[in-house]
Amino acid sequence: MKLHLGVVLLLAGFQGVASGGAVGCATWSPSENNQVCCTRCKQGNHMVNRCGVDPSTLCEPCDEGYFVNDPTSFACSICTQCTGKKKAKQDCTxxxxxxxxxxxxxxxxxxxxxxxxxxxxxxxxxxxNWTCQDCPYGTFNNKIHSKCVPWSTKCPHPDQKIVKKGTMDSDIVCEIVHGNDLQDGIMVAILLFSLSIVIFIILSACIAIKKKKKKSMIMSTVEAVPEKPITVSEGLRQLEQQEECIYCLPQQEQGSSLESVASLDSEVKLLSA
Known part of the structure; x- marks a missing residue:
């Protein structure tokens, strides 16, 4: 009998090696009545009988779609199905x-x-309740699936200034300022531009007022000058000019011109008297 048991164990070992160690019992111990009792099944096998003559029949591999990770278990478990929002990262074996x-x-x-x-x-x-909400005002979160944290209240370096407020996904933005701040420069430029416009308006108003005063003085001077009477010499000179123009006029107008000369001559005589 001992010889028969030795042959069986040898054949079981040979079968395990030939099948790559995937079927049957992995470790066993001698028992009564020339039997062996399995203490651990091979990987992927579940135990069928605890003891028996042939250790290769004590354990069997799980069917497709089932698995076992306990080498002493008598049953296999069904493989988990990844459904809905889940997907398989590693397939079942x-x-x-x-x-x-x-x-x-x-x-x-x-x-x-x-x-x-x-x-x-x-x-x-x-x-x-496993949902998502936006970060409240004054807080931010720049990571995935994390809690919102408050914005910083000041810059980390004393030479820095806040140039941008925080948002829901970023903290405040700080920058180092060299010399005058950019905003101060813009304000100075605006003030200078406004001042130049005011000065231009004032100068234009002064020039307009000055021109108006000068025109008023000229008109006053013209109105104040009295009209001079015509002297004898001026009358004779006007008469000579009219006589010269007589020869330039057409024949039909000479009569009227002579009457004008006679009339002017009479006026000169009256002035002389």
């Missing part, structure tokens, strides 16, 4: 279950990824 992960935009709620929740992006934070 006879010795390990499926490893699931969440699809893009979602995060596993626990280490086993039993469920997936919405992934909160930058500028948001997760809530107690």
């Amino acid at each position: 006879s010795s390990s279950d499926t490893v699931c992960e969440c699809k893009p935009g979602y995060l596993c709620r626990d280490t086993k990824c039993s469920s997936c929740d919405q992934e909160c992006g930058k500028g948001q934070q997760p809530t107690a």
Whole structure:
């Protein structure tokens, strides 16, 4: 009998080697009635009988779609299906279950990824009921699925100034200022420009007032000058000019011109008297 048991164990060992160690019992110990008792099945096998004559028959591999990770278990478990918001990260094998992960935009709620929740992006934070909300005013979040934190109240360096307020996804922005601030320079330029406009308006008004006064003085002077009477010499000179023009006029107008000369002559005589 001992010889028969030795042959069986030898054949079982040879079968395990030939099949790559995937079927049967991995370790066993002698028992009564020329039997052996399995203490651990090979990887991916579940135990069928604890003891028997042939150790290769004590364990069997799991069917497709099932797995076992306990070498002493008598049953295999069904492989997990990754559905809905989940997808398979690692497929199920006879010795390990499926490893699931969440699809893009979602995060596993626990280490086993039993469920997936919405992934909160930058500028948001997760809530107690596994949803997302925007960061309240005065806070920000620049990470994925994290809590919002308050904006900084001052710059880290004394030479820096706040040049931009914080947003929902970024803190305040600080920059080092060399010399006068850019805003101060802009204000100075605006003031100088405004001052030049005021000066231009004042000068224009002064020039207009000066011109108006000068024109008024000229008009007053002209009105104040009395009209001079015509002297005898001026009358004779006007008469000579009219006589010279007589020869330039047409024949039909000479009569009227002579009458004008006679009339002018009479006026000169009256002035002389």
